[in-house]
Amino acid sequence: RVCTLMIAREISGTTYPNSGVRDAFHNLSHHSAIQANKDRFAVLNTYHVSQLKYLLDKLKATPDGDGNLLDHSIILYGSGIADGNNHDHAPLPIALIGGGSGKLQGGRHLRFPDGTPLANLHAAVLDKLGAPTEKFGDSNGILPL
Numbered sequence: 001r002v003c004t005l006m007i008a009r010e011i012s013g014t015t016y017p018n019s020g021v022r023d024a025f026h027n028l029s030h031h032s033a034i035q036a037n038k039d040r041f042a043v044l045n046t047y048h049v050s051q052l053k054y055l056l057d058k059l060k061a062t063p064d065g066d067g068n069l070l071d072h073s074i075i076l077y078g079s080g081i082a083d084g085n086n087h088d089h090a091p092l093p094i095a096l097i098g099g100g101s102g103k104l105q106g107g108r109h110l111r112f113p114d115g116t117p118l119a120n121l122h123a124a125v126l127d128k129l130g131a132p133t134e135k136f137g138d139s140n141g142i143l144p145l
Contacts, residue, residue, distance in 0.1 A: 007048060010081055019047035029084025052077055056097065073098035074125055080118075090114055094121065096145070103128045104145060112143060 008014040013024040021028070021044045028044055031037035052075075059070040078094035081087065091114075098104065112120075119137035124145045126133050 007051070010079065010084065016044060016047055019044050021047070026084070029081075031085050033085065059098075067099070070097075071099040072101045074100045074104060074128065076121070076125065092118060094118070096121070096125070100128050110143075110145075116143070 008025060010029070011026055013026055015022060015024050021040050023040055023044075025044060028037060028041040031041055056070060056075070059073055059075075060068050062069040064072050075097040076094065077097060078092065080092075081089055082092050091111075096104065097106075099106065117138045117140060119139035120141050120143045123133055123136040123139045123141075124143040126136065127142055128145060
């Protein structure tokens with residue numbers, strides 16, 4: 001089973017009224033180093049993470065085989081950009097969550113060398129899912145997960 005959920009593209013003008021912030025995500029990502037903008041952007045990002053928590057709680061509460069859906073899932077959560085104000089892609093904040101049916105070890109913080117393509121992570125996830133590939137997008141290797 002495979003599912004993809006994209007809340008919005010980074011360039012989207014989408015607003016999230018339930019967050020309490022009326023500004024569009026993309027506009028706030030260009031905060032111009034103004035503290036009030038950065039504060040509203042933090043509220044908006046906190047809202048997004050709360051939605052991730054909601055999903056993870058639902059997966060954990062749903063029995064599946066010898067565990068729950070979270071045990072048998074791999075969730076990749078993150079962004080394609082680290083600092084939207086400067087259009088900086090490093091360090092890219094990514095969380096890989098779930099047990100992958102025993103194929104992922106949790107509770108770790110992994111850091112890879114600067115310049116490592118995100119596609120290396122995608123190739124590693126494909127490998128964990130039993131669909132190994134030598135090349136995915138601009139990958140130049142498979143990350144050891």
